[in-house]
Amino acid sequence: xxxxxxxxxxxxxxxxxxxxxxxIVDMMPVRQGGRRANGCMLFVTLETEAGDTVxxxxxxxxxxxxxxxxxxxxxxxxxxxxxxPMILIYPPQYNAVAxxxxxxxxxxxxxxxxxxxxxxxxxxxxxxxxSVDIRTTNNQYxxxxxxxxxxxxxxxxxxxxxxxxxxxxxxxxLCR
Numbered sequence: 001x002x003x004x005x006x007x008x009x010x011x012x013x014x015x016x017x018x019x020x021x022x023x024i025v026d027m028m029p030v031r032q033g034g035r036r037a038n039g040c041m042l043f044v045t046l047e048t049e050a051g052d053t054v055x056x057x058x059x060x061x062x063x064x065x066x067x068x069x070x071x072x073x074x075x076x077x078x079x080x081x082x083x084x085p086m087i088l089i090y091p092p093q094y095n096a097v098a099x100x101x102x103x104x105x106x107x108x109x110x111x112x113x114x115x116x117x118x119x120x121x122x123x124x125x126x127x128x129x130x131s132v133d134i135r136t137t138n139n140q141y142x143x144x145x146x147x148x149x150x151x152x153x154x155x156x157x158x159x160x161x162x163x164x165x166x167x168x169x170x171x172x173x174l175c176r
Contacts, residue, residue, distance in 0.1 A: 014082065014083065015082055015111070015120055015121055016081065016082060016083070016111065016112050016120055016150065017079045017080065017081065017082055017097065017110045017111060017150075018079070018080055018081075018082040018094070019077050019078065019079045019080070019110070020046065020048065020054050020056065020077070020078050020080070020094060021046075021048065021049070021075070021076065021077040021078075021102065022046035022047050022048040022049065022052075022054060022075070022076070023046065023047050023073065023074070023075050023076075024044055024045070024046060024070060024071065024072050024073065024074050024076060025045050025046065025047050025053075025072065026043075026044070026045040026072065027042050027043070027044050027045075027070070027071070027072060028042065028043050029041065029042060029043070030042065030043045030057060040059070040060055041057060041058065041059050041060070042057070042058040043055060043056075043057060043058075044056045044057075044058050044070070044078075044096075046076070046078075052091070053091040054091055054092055054093075054094070055091055055092070055093040055094070056078045056080075056093070056094050056095075056096050056099075057093065057094070057095045057096065058070070058078075058096050058099065059095070059096070061137075062096040062097055062098060062099060063097070063098045063099070063137040063152055063172055063174065064098070064099045064100070065098070065099070065100035065101070065108055065152065065154060065172075066100075066101075067139070068100075068101050070099065070101070074101050075101065075102040076099055076100065076101050076102060077099070077100055077102055077108065078094065078096045078098070078099045079096065079097050079098040079099070079110040080094040080095055080096055080097055081095070081097055097110070097174065098110050098152050098172075098174070100152075100154075105156065106154055106155070106156055106169070107154075107155055107156065107158075108152065108153070108154050109124055109151075109152075109153045109155075110150075110151070110152050110153075110174075111124075111150070111151065111153075112148075112149070112150050112151075113126065113146065113147060113148070113149060113150075113151050113153075114147065114148060115147050115148055116147075117146070117147055118163055119151075119153075119163075122163055123162075123163050123164060124153070124158065124163055124164050124165075124166060125163045125164070125165045125166075126146070126153065126165075126166065126167075126168060126171070127165055127166065127167045128146075128167070129167055131167075132167065132168055132169075132170070132171060133169070133170045133171070134146055134170075134171045134172075134173065135170070135171070135172055135173070136172070136173055136175055137172060137173075137174060137175065142171075142173045146171050146173055149173050149174070149175075150173075150174040151171055151172065151173055151174065152171070152172040152174065153166075153168045153170075153171055154168060154169050154170040154171075154172075155167070155168040155169055156169060
């Protein structure tokens, strides 16, 4: 799976990922051209808190936190590549890279993390103590350093420093 990731991002550059949050109001298999849908991709319609409609394409390559099955009525956040080409239609339509059900007991950050394990936005620094579960999107143990990768970071608490510091519960590396 190739998300087109690039290495060597500089601090202060445009964020790599955008996100959209809302309540799922519809999910249906994606049709490809005039053919029937094969069931592998889903067309998800969200209603944001502001009442706007946003569509998201969810492919098998998109990572879903906790491998949770998404359904109508769930409050979710989808992340997408901010610099990816997209069609200019209304409502907007994004191709999801990651998704997570919104829960008050956890925080999810999707970003590129540099050598010092600070995210691209300079808002979160990871503290790894050996207990952190680091995996790939297909749930295999990651065998390298998570530094200088696009990561999905799941955590519960952080310090109030700038950047905030956390020992995450889980890290998922979005490998090329």
